[in-house]
Amino acid sequence: MRLTPATELEYRCKQLQTLMAAQGLDAVLIAQNADLFYFTGTIQSGCLYVPQAGQPLYLVRRDAARARMESGLKEIRPFSSPKDIPAILADSSYPVPKRIGMEFDVLPVGLFERYRKVFSDAEFLDASPLVRQVRMIKSHYEIHLLQDAADQVHAVHLRAQEAIREGMTDLELAAELEYTARTHGHLGLIRMRVFNGEMMFGHTFSGVDSAVPAYTDTPLGGMGPSPCFGQGASHKPIGRHEPIIIDFAGNCDGYLVDQTRVFCIGGLSDRLRRGFDDMLKVQELMKELAVEGVPWGELYDRCHTLAVDMGYADSFMGARGSQVSFIGHGVGVEIDEYPYIARGFRDQTLQVGMVWAFEPKVVFPGEGAVGIENTFYLSRDGLKQLTRSDDALVIL
C-alpha cells in the first residue's frame, strides 16, 4: 500500500490548472472516484474544488479523518452538500467562479443539477477531456505501480499453466486466477469510465465462447455466467485443441495493466495457430511504429492494414458485424483511458509518458479467438513493455 506523494498531487493539479487556463475555466469540480483518487490520493466522499490558480480544496463529507491521513493535499474542509461551497470559497477568499468544469461523461444528471443550482449564474462546461489529458501522461511513480500490476498478472499467467485442466469450466478457471490475483494484492476492482462499464478482472473463456460477441466494446466478449452479466467466463467446460483466452487486468494500488495470453491443451488448428502468429506480427509492427508524434489513428490504420493484408478483414478485432474500431486503449487508474489506438484520431499523437494496452485479436465464430495483449509505455528512451509474461502460445 502506497500513499500518493504530495509532490505528485501538486504536479497533477498544476497540469490541470494549465489546461484550465487555456480553456478559460475558473474552476473544476471533481467528484468521481477515479479522478478523486488521481488528484487527492484517496476517494473520500465529497468533491475536489480546483481553482484556476492556487491550492485545490478537498471538500469531504465522509470521512474527514481518513482524508487527512491518506491525502497529501493541504486544504481539506468539511462539507455536507454543494450548498456549502460558496461559504467555503468566501472563507478562503476565493473568487466566485463564472466558468466551471465538471466531469460530464460520468456525473449523473441529478447530482449535476444540485451543483448547477448553487452556481446559477455560472456557465458549466465538460472538464472530462482536460482531466483525461492530464491523466494520460504517467509519471515515474505511476510507472512503478504499473510494473507491480504487471507482476500480478504474471503470477496469474504462471498459475494458469498449473490450473488449466480438461473438463473444468471457464468459470472455475476464472475463480482460480482471481484467487491468485487477490492473494497477490489485486484490489478486486477494475475501474472503467464508460457509462455502464463493468468488468471483473478481465475475461477468461475458451473455444467457441471466446468468439461470442457481447455488449462490451471489446474485440472478444464471451457468454458470461448469466444474461445479467453477459461477458467473460461462462459454465462452458474446457476441451482439447481449443484456444483458452486469459485476458487479465492487474490492479496494484489502483493502477491497471492489461494482458492477454492464449493457452491450449494439445495444440490448435492450423487456422488458429496462424492467426495467433499473425497477431504477433501486428504487435511487432506497432512496436516499430510507436514513436513520439505518431497520430493514434495512423498507428491504428497501419496495424489494421497489415491485418487486412494478411487476410483478416472479416475477423480482425471481432467477427464481421461485431468488429470494434480500436486495437489499443490507454490504461492507468481506469481501463479505458487515453490514448485510443483507434480509427480516426488524426490530431492526437503519441507522447512520452503514455501507457496503453495493445490487443490485436482475430475471431472465428463457431471456432474461437486468438491474439495477444501487452501494456506498453512510451519512455524518453523509446517504447517499453510493462507486462512481462512470455508472448508464446502455451501448449499444455
Place this chain on the structure above:
Amino acid sequence: MRLTPATELEYRCKQLQTLMAAQGLDAVLIAQNADLFYFTGTIQSGCLYVPQAGQPLYLVRRDAARARMESGLKEIRPFSSPKDIPAILADSSYPVPKRIGMEFDVLPVGLFERYRKVFSDAEFLDASPLVRQVRMIKSHYEIHLLQDAADQVHAVHLRAQEAIREGMTDLELAAELEYTARTHGHLGLIRMRVFNGEMMFGHTFSGVDSAVPAYTDTPLGGMGPSPCFGQGASHKPIGRHEPIIIDFAGNCDGYLVDQTRVFCIGGLSDRLRRGFDDMLKVQELMKELAVEGVPWGELYDRCHTLAVDMGYADSFMGARGSQVSFIGHGVGVEIDEYPYIARGFRDQTLQVGMVWAFEPKVVFPGEGAVGIENTFYLSRDGLKQLTRSDDALVIL
C-alpha cells in the same frame, strides 16, 4: 442460468406504465444496466423505450443477436445513436413524446444531453423513482433467485468456519470466501446505484479494522487494501479474541442478498459479546414490527430507540461522528434499493413483496464492531427470512 420469463417482463412494464400515466409521462427511456436487465432480461448496449401505452421497444446497438436470444421482449430494433429514435418511433406509428422520463440519478450529463437534443421540444423528468418503485416489489420468480443467492452466502458462511485461522490476513480470508462464492455461481459483481458506489462481494475485516469508518454510506467501513479503494479487507492479520466480520453479498443471476455474521477465535470481550446479543434483540424487534403498512421511518425509529435505550447512542450504526441514518436497505438487482429502513420516510410504508437487508451493528473504535445482518421478505403470510445461516456468534 435463467432467462427472465416474458410474463415477468410484461408485468414489470405494465407496472411502470401505470406509474407513468399517473405522472403524465409519455415515455421513459431506460439506459442503465441494472434497469435494462430488470425490464429486458439482458443488458445489451442501447436503451429501452417504454411508451405510456403499448409495447416497449428495445433499441440495441450491440449485440442484437444476443438481445433476441436473451430477452423475452417482442420488439428489438437496431440502433446506433439517440438520433435514430424519432425514425424508429415513426416506423412503429408511435407518437412523438412530449414528456420523457430518464434515470437522472445514474445517467451521465453528457449522454443525457445527446438524448435531449433529439427531443428538443420535450420536457425531461426524472424517472428513477418510478423505476425504483416498480423494482421494489418482488415477484415469486425473483424470490426464488434471492433464495439461491442466500444459498451462496450460506456456502461462504460454512467455508469461513474452515478457513479462518490466526495470523492470516483479512484479505487472504476474503480471497478464500470470494473463491467459494465464485465456484457457487456468484457473478462476481455487486451492482450499486449510488454515484461512486463500488463494492467487491461485501466486507471482510477483523478487530480494530472493523471499527474504521470509510467513505461508504455503511455502518462499518474498513481500511481496505489501498487508499484508492479504502473499504473492506486490508492486510491486517487476524488475531485471537477479536470480532471477524463477514458481511457478504450473494449474487445469483443478478439478484443480491446481504448477510453479516461475526466469527472469533477464542471468544470476545464482555462488551463486544453483549453488543452482539443486543443487536440480535434489535433484529427481533424489527421482526415483530415489520408488517404491511408500517412506515419505513417508524421501523427505523423504534429499532433505533431500542438501541439507544440499551446504551448504544454513540456506537449504533457507526461510532460517534460516523453514524449512518439507516438500519436497513432494499436489495434486488442492486444492493441499494427501496425500501430504506432509515430516519425520516414517514410516508412510505412496508408493502407485500418488499425485500430488505436489516443490519443492526455497533462500533467501538480501537476495539471492533459486532452485529447481525439478514435479508427479509414481506410475504402475504408475513415476514420471511431469506438468508439462512445460523445467527449465532461463531467461536472457533
